[in-house]
Amino acid sequence: MRTSALLVALVFSFVATVSPAGAKTAHSAPQSAIDAALQQKVATGAADRETVLRLLDRPEVQAVAGNAGLDLRRAKDAVSTIDGPELTQLSRARDGVAVLGRARRFGPVVRAPG
Numbered sequence: 660m661r662t663s664a665l666l667v668a669l670v671f672s673f674v675a676t677v678s679p680a681g682a683k684t685a686h687s688a689p690q691s692a693i694d695a696a697l698q699q700k701v702a703t704g705a706a707d708r709e710t711v712l713r714l715l716d717r718p719e720v721q722a723v724a725g726n727a728g729l730d731l732r733r734a735k736d737a738v739s740t741i742d743g744p745e746l747t748q749l750s751r752a753r754d755g756v757a758v759l760g761r762a763r764r765f766g767p768v769v770r771a772p773g
Contacts, residue, residue, distance in 0.1 A: 711749045
């Protein structure tokens with residue numbers, strides 16, 4: 660009796676751990692799809708960052724920054740640390756002065772020494 664109980668327990672544990680023949684193992688995207696999504700995200704971030712930097716190079720932004728005593732080099736350095744939704748929000752701004760004001764919120768833009 661003891662041997663048959665042990666045998667039944669072993670068979671049951673074996674059956675419980677073996678997956679059915681037709682079962683799918685995992686639901687995941689192919690590596691190529693993951694790579695493509697990551698490349699798109701990086702490319703979008705780089706394009707957004709370039710847009711913000713171009714806006715900060717506009718003469719009216721430089722004038723406002725100069726009048727306010729803000730250091731545009733530090734603003735540009737701050738842009739390199741921003742990513743995700745904040746970077747997207749800044750890149751969609753049509754007004755470079757608005758970008759400068761928002762960049763102050765996201766990075767270490769301080770008054771120029773002097």
